[in-house]
Amino acid sequence: MASSSSQRSCQQQQRHGKKQPSTGCTSSRVCRCVRVFFGHLFSNLGLFAIVVGYVLLGALMFENLEAEFELQQRGNIKRYRDDCLKELWQITERLNVLYEQNWTQLVHEQLRRFETNVVAAAKLEGYDGKDLLDSERQWSFSGALLYSVTVITTIGYGNLAPKTPAGKILTIIYAVFGVPLMLLCLSNLGHLLANTIQFAYSHVCCSRQRGRSASRRRRHTPCRHVVNAQCTEEGISPTAILTIPPPEQFKKRPPPPPPRLTPLKPKLLAQDVRQLLVECAEYTAAQAVESAASHQVLHDLRHTDHTALDDEDLDSASRYHRQLNTLFGSSLERNANTPTKQPLIQCSPPASVPSTTMSSLQQRQSCSMELPAPGSACSSDTSERSRSSSSSCEAESNNKRRRVPVTLVLVILSGYICLGATVFAAWEDWSLLDGAYFCFITLSTIGFGDLVPGKSFQRAANPDGGQIQLVVCCAYLLVGLVLIATAFSLVQEEVVLKCTKAARWIGISTK
Amino acid sequence: MERKRSSRHRQRYRKRKTTCDKIKDFIREFIAFMFSNVGIIGLVVGYTICGAFMFQAIEGTEASDDREEAIKDIHSARSKTRDRLWEITQKFNVLEEEAWREQAASEVLKFQMEVIDAINKGYDGVDDVKDLSETSQWSFSGAFLYSLTVITTIGYGNVAPKTEWGKVATIFYAIIGMPLFLLYLSNIGDILAKSFKWSYAKCCLCRGCGSNRDSRSVSPENSVAVQVPEIIDETDEQYEESHIESTLGDSVKDDTITVPVTLCLAIMVGYVCGGAILFSKWEDWDFLDGSYFCFISLSTIGFGDIVPGDQIYASKGLDMSFIFCSMYLMLGMAIIAMCFNLMQEEVIHKFRSCVKAVKNCCSCSGARDDDVDTAPIE
Numbered sequence: 001m002a003s004s005s006s007q008r009s010c011q012q013q014q015r016h017g018k019k020q021p022s023t024g025c026t027s028s029r030v031c032r033c034v035r036v037f038f039g040h041l042f043s044n045l046g047l048f049a050i051v052v053g054y055v056l057l058g059a060l061m062f063e064n065l066e067a068e069f070e071l072q073q074r075g076n077i078k079r080y081r082d083d084c085l086k087e088l089w090q091i092t093e094r095l096n097v098l099y100e101q102n103w104t105q106l107v108h109e110q111l112r113r114f115e116t117n118v119v120a121a122a123k124l125e126g127y128d129g130k131d132l133l134d135s136e137r138q139w140s141f142s143g144a145l146l147y148s149v150t151v152i153t154t155i156g157y158g159n160l161a162p163k164t165p166a167g168k169i170l171t172i173i174y175a176v177f178g179v180p181l182m183l184l185c186l187s188n189l190g191h192l193l194a195n196t197i198q199f200a201y202s203h204v205c206c207s208r209q210r211g212r213s214a215s216r217r218r219r220h221t222p223c224r225h226v227v228n229a230q231c232t233e234e235g236i237s238p239t240a241i242l243t244i245p246p247p248e249q250f251k252k253r254p255p256p257p258p259p260r261l262t263p264l265k266p267k268l269l270a271q272d273v274r275q276l277l278v279e280c281a282e283y284t285a286a287q288a289v290e291s292a293a294s295h296q297v298l299h300d301l302r303h304t305d306h307t308a309l310d311d312e313d314l315d316s317a318s319r320y321h322r323q324l325n326t327l328f329g330s331s332l333e334r335n336a337n338t339p340t341k342q343p344l345i346q347c348s349p350p351a352s353v354p355s356t357t358m359s360s361l362q363q364r365q366s367c368s369m370e371l372p373a374p375g376s377a378c379s380s381d382t383s384e385r386s387r388s389s390s391s392s393c394e395a396e397s398n399n400k401r402r403r404v405p406v407t408l409v410l411v412i413l414s415g416y417i418c419l420g421a422t423v424f425a426a427w428e429d430w431s432l433l434d435g436a437y438f439c440f441i442t443l444s445t446i447g448f449g450d451l452v453p454g455k456s457f458q459r460a461a462n463p464d465g466g467q468i469q470l471v472v473c474c475a476y477l478l479v480g481l482v483l484i485a486t487a488f489s490l491v492q493e494e495v496v497l498k499c500t501k502a503a504r505w506i507g508i509s510t511k
Numbered sequence: 512m513e514r515k516r517s518s519r520h521r522q523r524y525r526k527r528k529t530t531c532d533k534i535k536d537f538i539r540e541f542i543a544f545m546f547s548n549v550g551i552i553g554l555v556v557g558y559t560i561c562g563a564f565m566f567q568a569i570e571g572t573e574a575s576d577d578r579e580e581a582i583k584d585i586h587s588a589r590s591k592t593r594d595r596l597w598e599i600t601q602k603f604n605v606l607e608e609e610a611w612r613e614q615a616a617s618e619v620l621k622f623q624m625e626v627i628d629a630i631n632k633g634y635d636g637v638d639d640v641k642d643l644s645e646t647s648q649w650s651f652s653g654a655f656l657y658s659l660t661v662i663t664t665i666g667y668g669n670v671a672p673k674t675e676w677g678k679v680a681t682i683f684y685a686i687i688g689m690p691l692f693l694l695y696l697s698n699i700g701d702i703l704a705k706s707f708k709w710s711y712a713k714c715c716l717c718r719g720c721g722s723n724r725d726s727r728s729v730s731p732e733n734s735v736a737v738q739v740p741e742i743i744d745e746t747d748e749q750y751e752e753s754h755i756e757s758t759l760g761d762s763v764k765d766d767t768i769t770v771p772v773t774l775c776l777a778i779m780v781g782y783v784c785g786g787a788i789l790f791s792k793w794e795d796w797d798f799l800d801g802s803y804f805c806f807i808s809l810s811t812i813g814f815g816d817i818v819p820g821d822q823i824y825a826s827k828g829l830d831m832s833f834i835f836c837s838m839y840l841m842l843g844m845a846i847i848a849m850c851f852n853l854m855q856e857e858v859i860h861k862f863r864s865c866v867k868a869v870k871n872c873c874s875c876s877g878a879r880d881d882d883v884d885t886a887p888i889e
Binding site: 035038077081084085088089092098100103104107108111112114115116118119120122123126129150151154155156157158159161163165168169171172175179433434436437440441444445446447448449450 | 593
């Protein structure tokens with residue numbers, strides 16, 4: 001949102017800027033650039049880029065700090081080994097006559113001491129058993145990358161951990177700034193993705209139910225203003241599909257199914273539009289107090305020229321639309337308790353590709369009108385009206401919009417875990433259970449670190465493969481966390497509702 | 512007479528009804544208490560204890576089996592190396608240092624590899640099989656700490672399940688335990704925040720900070736979960752689940768006392784330092800290691816490279832270390848939840864004003880036309 005507004009303002013600036021004299025140009029351009037930069041910075045993509053940059057920076061820093069120590073450790077072990085050998089040789093030299101028992105006892109002691117050193121190095125200093133001459137390092141760039149990612153996502157494997165004091169202090173500072181940054185980025189991305197999925201889902205879902213449902217709602221429209229704006233700017237799209245129950249409904253008969261929609265041509269459309277608008281106007285004329293205007297509209301509708309050209313059709317249709325909107329809108333505030341508490345006419349933006357969608361009846365963007373159901377109370381509840389017509393459109397459209405079910409979200413999540421499980425099990429030669437266990441422990445940010453990809457690859461003589469593994473693990477991790485954030489965003493409402501219901505049922509809360 | 516009989520009938524019927532109702536009411540109240548503020552502590556502790564028993568049963572035997580194996584491997588490796596070295600020494604009638612060394616070095620290297628393998632299997636320096644049960648990782652306190660690290664998502668990893676059943680049990684234990692712990696955090700954070708605010712307000716008033724409010728009118732501000740779409744973090748989203756219950760009955764009182772952010776930060780830093788001092792004294796670490804451990808644990812990163820009670824040839828003081836560590840973690844996370852609660856509104860407000868200031872600054876300096884940021888219609 002921020003970026004689009006800043007872009008728009010920048011465009012306007014540009015338009016105006018061209019007219020400016022050249023003296024103030026550079027400073028204005030600089031300020032514009034700064035503004036664009038900040039706009040993008042705080043947007044979603046900017047945050048993501050910041051996080052990626054932060055992780056890369058962290059990888060570089062940690063690699064520099066810790067790699068030396070790792071090599072030092074390998075050197076230490078080599079030294080221990082040499083010391084042990086020296087001691088052994090001295091033992092062998094000292095004893096002039098070699099008695100087996102004596103000698104073996106001393107040797108045993110030496111070996112024990114050596115073993116203690118190795119165990120201490122492995123447990124406390126992170127020694128991994130490699131030799132000094134091995135090119136494989138734990139603190140390679142990709143290893144440090146995985147480490148940075150585990151720090152800011154608070155997973156914290158621990159197979160790689162800082163051993164130098166500088167590394168530890170840097171880890172603390174890195175985490176203090178990185179963890180909130182990561183949470184911010186995740187929540188933003190999660191919301192973005194959740195909105196996208198929600199939109200796509202209601203799109204797909206409603207397209208299947210177009211025959212049954214008689215209303216289409218758009219998300220987040222402050223209804224009346226947008227309706228007017230859309231209709232004045234762009235007119236009614238040629239693919240407007242009308243889904244109105246015929247007025248016989250109001251004679252208390254069971255509502256017949258809405259008319260089947262034929263491929264639309266502008267002339268036909270105009271006729272259909274006129275027909276239905278006539279019916280609406282008739283009804284309103286019968287109901288509304290302001291019958292003069294509705295009669296006027298009726299008169300207009302009945303006496304238009306049916307052989308007008310396409311453009312004129314659209315223009316006249318939009319004009320009628322506008323008139324009816326003002327008419328219906330005002331009457332809405334006085335009576336007509338629409339069951340869904342939405343204004344009578346809503347217009348959606350025209351389809352982005354009008355030509356291809358003209359024949360497709362799956363286009364959900366529609367102009368729709370809903371007439372009050374029969375028997376609904378005509379007693380005007382003005383407080384409800386004012387609330388409904390202005391502010392709570394959003395909430396109601398949320399309620400009316402198809403929410404992604406919790407089961408679907410859970411299925412997606414478990415599918416992702418299974419995918420990761422199979423991939424990692426195949427790569428790392430783990431069992432499937434180990435793979436699923438690893439994925440779950442990672443994505444829940446518990447992060448034991450007993451199973452980490454890249455270890456078995458390092459054993460094989462394939463150093464590049466090990467590095468790619470770690471990077472893939474990082475990517476899997478980040479995408480998985482974004483998915484989880486999305487899932488939370490999607491199911492939050494429903495879970496809260498269910499929890500309050502359960503609480504009410506149990507009797508914890510009394511509301 | 513009839514009336515008396517009918518009234519007695521009615522009374523009896525009422526009694527039957529009321530006992531049944533009483534039971535239902537009692538159950539309801541019990542559940543409400545358990546999920547309410549104070550009971551949730553008991554619930555979490557109980558859940559952790561159950562988990563400790565479960566994991567001890569599942570993993571304890573297997574782990575000791577593995578470790579026994581590792582110890583046996585070490586023993587055999589030692590004796591094998593010893594014998595081989597003896598053979599080498601015997602072979603050389605005239606002992607030449609270099610030749611002998613070459614052969615001995617390869618033996619020692621092999622021995623080192625076997626030690627590393629044993630370490631990976633779980634060897635940690637305990638030599639005698641008899642000492643295994645005393646120094647088992649999966650003692651009760653060790654399993655308790657393990658369960659706690661699972662539900663708090665700290666996940667040290669120094670103690671990790673090796674059996675299949677253990678892994679499956681961990682997954683399900685986590686699925687149920689993590690939301691429970693989040694509920695605990697939000698509830699306790701709420702309570703602590705409220706009481707802290709209240710006492711802070713009292714303190715402020717007592718010191719006469721120049722506020723015009725009557726002492727009686729100062730009331731702890733209700734912590735309403737503020738839904739900020741941009742800046743809300745994951746954990747706050749989960750807090751909302753439980754916030755509904757805790758905020759339903761309360762009324763939002765108009766109170767403008769907010770605890771300053773610096774005080775909250777000072778509390779957190781103080782807690783970390785206090786823990787660092789205690790742990791470094793107890794575990795013989797230095798101060799940096801102690802604060803590193805406390806920070807990494809409380810931020811739920813939880814590397815597990817440094818864990819109290821996890822030394823080689825661990826002493827008998829194992830139990831107390833783990834228990835104290837667990838208590839420290841539970842209290843610490845509650846305090847962090849409290850601080851987040853207190854800081855939330857102010858931080859968001861400051862962040863927003865910061866962003867706005869930056870934007871205004873840019874727009875002011877760059878505006879040649881009346882370019883107001885109109886809210887886009889979406």
